[in-house]
Each structure stands twice: as structure tokens, then as C-alpha cells.
Amino acid sequence: MPDSVIDRIDRLKAELGDRPTDDFGFDPESIKPIAPALHWLYRHYFRVEATGLQGLPAGRVLFVSNHSGQIPLDGMMIGCALLFEGHPPRAVRSMVERWVPTLPFVSTFFARLGQVLGTPENCRTLLEQGHPILVFPEGVRGINKTYDKAYELQAFGHGFMRLALETRTPIVPVAVVGAEEQYPALWNARPLARALGLPAAPVTPLFPLLGPLGLLPLPVKYRIRFGEPLWFDGDPHDDEARLGDKVSVVRDAIDAMLQEGLENREHVFW
Amino acid sequence: MRIAVTGMTGRFGRLLAQALHRKYALVGIDRRAWTTRPVDVEMHQVDIRRQRCEDVFRGGGFDAVVHLNVMHDPRASSEEHHTFNIRGTTRVMDYCVRHRIPKLVLLSSANVYGPRPENPQFLTEDAPLMGGTRFSEIRDLIALDMCGQSFFWKHPDVETVILRPVHILGAVKNAPSNYLRLEKIPRLAGFDPMIQVVHELDVVRAIEAALLPGVRGVFNVAGCEPVPLSDLIRRTGAEIIDFPHFLAEPVLEQLWRMRLTSFPAPEVDHLRYVCMVDDAPFRERTGYVPAHDLDRTMAHLALSRLAELR
Numbered sequence: 041m042p043d044s045v046i047d048r049i050d051r052l053k054a055e056l057g058d059r060p061t062d063d064f065g066f067d068p069e070s071i072k073p074i075a076p077a078l079h080w081l082y083r084h085y086f087r088v089e090a091t092g093l094q095g096l097p098a099g100r101v102l103f104v105s106n107h108s109g110q111i112p113l114d115g116m117m118i119g120c121a122l123l124f125e126g127h128p129p130r131a132v133r134s135m136v137e138r139w140v141p142t143l144p145f146v147s148t149f150f151a152r153l154g155q156v157l158g159t160p161e162n163c164r165t166l167l168e169q170g171h172p173i174l175v176f177p178e179g180v181r182g183i184n185k186t187y188d189k190a191y192e193l194q195a196f197g198h199g200f201m202r203l204a205l206e207t208r209t210p211i212v213p214v215a216v217v218g219a220e221e222q223y224p225a226l227w228n229a230r231p232l233a234r235a236l237g238l239p240a241a242p243v244t245p246l247f248p249l250l251g252p253l254g255l256l257p258l259p260v261k262y263r264i265r266f267g268e269p270l271w272f273d274g275d276p277h278d279d280e281a282r283l284g285d286k287v288s289v290v291r292d293a294i295d296a297m298l299q300e301g302l303e304n305r306e307h308v309f310w
Numbered sequence: 311m312r313i314a315v316t317g318m319t320g321r322f323g324r325l326l327a328q329a330l331h332r333k334y335a336l337v338g339i340d341r342r343a344w345t346t347r348p349v350d351v352e353m354h355q356v357d358i359r360r361q362r363c364e365d366v367f368r369g370g371g372f373d374a375v376v377h378l379n380v381m382h383d384p385r386a387s388s389e390e391h392h393t394f395n396i397r398g399t400t401r402v403m404d405y406c407v408r409h410r411i412p413k414l415v416l417l418s419s420a421n422v423y424g425p426r427p428e429n430p431q432f433l434t435e436d437a438p439l440m441g442g443t444r445f446s447e448i449r450d451l452i453a454l455d456m457c458g459q460s461f462f463w464k465h466p467d468v469e470t471v472i473l474r475p476v477h478i479l480g481a482v483k484n485a486p487s488n489y490l491r492l493e494k495i496p497r498l499a500g501f502d503p504m505i506q507v508v509h510e511l512d513v514v515r516a517i518e519a520a521l522l523p524g525v526r527g528v529f530n531v532a533g534c535e536p537v538p539l540s541d542l543i544r545r546t547g548a549e550i551i552d553f554p555h556f557l558a559e560p561v562l563e564q565l566w567r568m569r570l571t572s573f574p575a576p577e578v579d580h581l582r583y584v585c586m587v588d589d590a591p592f593r594e595r596t597g598y599v600p601a602h603d604l605d606r607t608m609a610h611l612a613l614s615r616l617a618e619l620r
Contacts, residue, residue, distance in 0.1 A: 059537070063535075063536050064504065065502070065503075065504050065538055138427065141583060141584070143500075144501055144554075146500075147501060151502075156431070157428070157429075157430070157431070159428070159430045161430035161431070161432070161434075162431050165430075165431060165432055165588075
């Protein structure tokens with residue numbers, strides 16, 4: 041791992057001054073132990089190609105991305121792109137589920153890495169403090185879809201638009217091409233998922249056929265494209281239909297970048 | 311400005327009196343005596359629930375009442391707690407109305423929101439008061455807080471201020487100060503929530519700010535910048551003992567029953583979940599800024615520990 045990664049983490053730490061963590065418990069130092077693994081995944085396993093990182097707005101910003109691949113490695117890679125290649129390096133914050141704070145160790149680990157409980161209040165606070173936030177408005181509908189729906193954007197939630205309007209935050213659409221193929225789910229065993237209390241139980245060509253080995257994500261090539269920032273004006277408490285029109289603008293922007301990315305890629309694995 | 315302070319003989323009441331007696335004419339009301347009080351503090355030894363107490367208010371000519379006469383003894387019976395706290399508070403409210411006292415300051419606590427996994431990082435004043443769902447002893451304080459809120463609406467001629475400070479640290483005897491004064495501090499393994507604490511003198515300053523004419527309403531009061539619990543413990547220099555969370559509560563419950571601890575079991579949720587507040591409205595309205603940072607607050611706590619050891 042190059043020294044520049046450590047320098048980038050130190051830059052984030054310097055922003056905190058002499059405080060041990062920020063208000064949410066984020067401590068950039070905590071990234072260091074896992075930085076080599078992240079860097080290896082980013083550079084050598086998924087060989088991420090990130091474009092559009094120049095000219096991203098400084099200060100608060102909402103990154104809105106498509107969501108795919110059964111486990112949120114797409115979020116992790118977007119975070120890595122902004123940390124390893126952003127100008128300046130940025131620690132993007134993402135939102136965790138409501139049960140995460142009840143888990144010992146996991147709750148602390150996530151908090152130290154800058155993951156925040158997903159409530160509208162927390163998003164607002166983070167944005168007002170000038171942090172970048174990553175959201176996946178498709179939620180589980182997107183990440184757990186089966187492979188026959190690959191690169192079909194699912195319905196978008198409207199919450200992010202309300203937040204953007206309320207806090208006057210620019211939205212940067214992000215398209216991730218590649219993650220769909222890391223676990224091409226043929227079937228979602230819903231009864232099993234329900235029994236285990238999981239959001240989904242995907243069956244892929246390799247899992248459960250190859251046992252634990254089948255759990256490894258395929259070494260697909262990730263292409264992450266950051267789009268032009270979009271600014272919206274209007275009443276955050278407008279009716280859903282009017283908000284929906286604005287949400288569609290973002291969704292269409294992501295869709296266009298996805299289709300372009302798919303056309304331009306020559307192969308799934310390189 | 312002439313101010314009646316109920317519960318002045320308590321640790322916090324004494325602190326408030328010592329800090330403010332040169333600026334204001336203070337009149338203490340408490341059923342306990344305080345013989346070593348500053349000479350310029352007038353004291354009435356009377357139970358707030360007694361009829362005789364009204365005489366103090368009748369001829370008092372008070373400009374404000376600071377109501378601190380709230381029992382926080384988790385060992386006291388819930389009935390005694392309830393009658394003392396709720397009846398005492400409603401009495402004080404009656405006196406304010408009958409004797410035209412223009413200001414009432416109530417000291418509630420940010421604990422009324424309760425530490426909960428689904429709490430946003432910073433709770434605002436309109437967040438629901440969920441502290442009682444797991445910890446029944448706090449219901450009194452919630453009831454008191456709500457009493458204050460309904461009084462606020464019913465009697466607009468009295469400026470009612472309800473303050474909800476975060477964990478108060480200092481010479482006071484409360485769960486967070488007692489906890490951080492321990493020599494070996496137990497913690498829940500794997501949990502390290504962000505915590506806000508406030509120096510006891512900053513709470514006095516907040517009360518003083520609440521006395522400003524025109525200030526009314528419910529306000530959160532935060533102190534130092536939030537830090538992880540582990541950082542707070544590290545600053546005390548105490549040894550940390552990690553307990554698995556699923557053991558901590560049953561064990562603590564047994565210890566409590568055997569009177570071996572002063573910490574009620576449900577309070578361990580404070581070591582697990584976040585219960586922090588946003589106090590921007592109070593700062594904007596009154597200009598309140600805490601004067602003590604975390605270093606000074608923790609140094610003050612360490613001093614109080616030394617004093618206790620002596």
C-alpha cells in the first residue's frame with residue numbers, strides 16, 4: 041500500500057484537531073488497520089476505475105448511487121474511491137440500519153469508520169456540518185435483486201430529495217458498473233431468508249454449490265462514475281408526486297451513466 | 311432580584327447558592343437545615359408540601375423560583391418519590407400563580423429521552439420522552455417535566471423554563487459522577503457510545519441564563535464536546551473492566567437487590583446507547599456558552615473524588 045494512503049488518512053485526522061473522534065464517533069485513525077485490505081480490494085481485486093472525481097463540490101454533498109451485488113461492497117468501493125483518489129481526500133458517511141447500534145463491537149467498529157445510524161436527523165446534522173453522505177435510495181430492493189434484473193434501477197425512495205431541499209445540498213449521481221456480477225443471484229430463497237431473519241438469501245451459480253468458497257465475490261472489474269452535481273430548489277414538504285419528479289431527474293441521470301458504462305465496457309472481468 | 315430556591319440544602323442547591331449569593335438575594339427552602347450557608351442567604355426550614363411553606367411565598371416578594379427540590383434517590387420507595395416530587399412541584403406551581411411570581415425554573419434532565427438504539431445522535435427538545443420505557447425510576451422525572459410543560463401552557467403569565475441538562479459531573483452525587491469516581495470502571499464489552507457531560511457550575515450558569523427576562527420554554531443544555539465513553543474513562547485514569555452486556559444487567563440487578571451497588575440495573579443502557587442532545591436553541595436564545603471544557607470538567611471531578619476519599 042502506498043504511503044499516500046496513510047497521508048490521506050492523516051489529513052482527515054488533522055481536520056478533527058485534538059478531539060479523539062467527531063460528534064458521531066468517527067476516528068480516521070481507525071481506518072489505518074484495515075486500509076491495506078481496502079486498498080488491495082480496491083486496486084487489485086476489483087481494479088476499480090473511478091471517473092468524474094474532479095470538480096466534485098466541496099463541503100456538504102449527497103452522493104446518490106445505484107445499489108447492487110447482494111452485499112454493500114459498492115458502498116465500500118465508492119468510499120475508497122473518495123478516500124484514495126478524491127481531491128482532497130474525503131470520508132464519505134453512510135447510513136446503517138437501526139439494529140446495528142444493538143450489536144457489541146460491530147456498533148463501535150462502524151461508528152469509528154464513520155457509519156451513522158440512518159435517521160433523517162442524523163443526515164441533516166452531518167450535512168449541516170459539511171460532510172459528504174452516500175445514499176442508496178433503492179435500498180434492499182436494489183441490492184438484493186436477482187440477476188435477471190441486473191442494471192434495472194428499482195423504485196427510489198424520496199427521503200434523500202427532501203433532505204437535499206431542506207439543507208440546500210448538491211446531489212452527485214453515481215453509477216457503479218460491475219457490482220451486479222460479483223454475486224449473480226439466480227434466485228432469492230425468501231422463505232429461508234425469513235426464517236433466518238435476513239433481508240435476502242441469494243442462490244448464485246457458485247453458492248451454495250461450492251460451499252464457503254462460493255461466498256467469495258467474483259473478481260469483477262468495478263467502474264464507478266461520478267456525475268455532474270445537480271442542484272434542486274423547492275419545498276421539502278411538497279407532495280410526493282412533485283418530489284417524485286425531482287427524484288426522477290436524479291434516477292434518469294444515474295440510468296444514463298449506467299447504460300453508457302455498460303455499452304463502453306468490453307468485458308465483465310477486465 | 312429576589313429568588314426562592316427550593317431544595318437548597320442538596321449538593322447542587324448549595325453549589326448554586328455559593329455561586330450566586332453575591333449577585334442575587336437568595337432565599338432557600340428545604341426541609342433539611344444548612345447551618346454553614348453564606349450569611350446573606352435567607353433559609354426557611356420547611357417541607358415544600360406543608361401549608362406553612364406558602365407563608366414564605368406569600369410575603370416573599372420573589373422575582374423567580376428555582377425549583378431544585380426533586381428527590382433522585384433510587385433507593386427511596388416509589389410512592390415517597392412520587393408524592394415528594396410531583397406534589398412538591400405542583401405546590402410550587404400553585405404558589406407561583408397565587409403570589410404572582412413571574413418566573414419558574416425547573417431542572418429536568420436529558421435522561422428523560424432515554425438511551426435508545428434508535429436515538430438520533432442529537433435529540434432536540436421535541437423528541438418524545440422515552441426514558442421510562444426501560445427505567446421506571448425515571449418516570450417521576452418525566453412526569454415532572456410534563457407537569458412543567460402543561461403549566462407552561464396553562465399559565466402564560468408565568469415564564470416557565472424547563473432545563474434538560476446532560477450528565478452533570480462534579481461534587482454532586484448522581485449516577486454519572488459516582489460512576490466516573492469509581493476506581494475500577496466497568497464497561498460493556500464492545501459498546502462505546504458517544505457521551506455528553508456538563509460541569510456542575512455550567513448548569514448553575516444555565517440556570518442563571520434561564521432567569522433572564524423573556525426566556526421561556528423547554529431547553530436542552532449540553533456542556534463539553536461529545537467524546538466516546540472510553541475516552542471519558544481514560545481521562546479519569548481508572549482501570550476499565552469489560553463485561554459482556556448480556557451478563558451486566560442480571561448481575562447488577564442482583565447486586566442492587568443485595569444493596570452492594572448504588573446503580574440501578576437499567577441504567578447500564580447509558581453505557582450502551584447514545585442519549586445526546588442538541589442545545590442550539592438554548593445557546594441562541596440566552597447566549598449561554600459552557601465555561602468549562604472537558605479537561606477542566608474531568609479535573610473538577612477528580613478533585614471531588616479526592617475530597618470524598620478524605
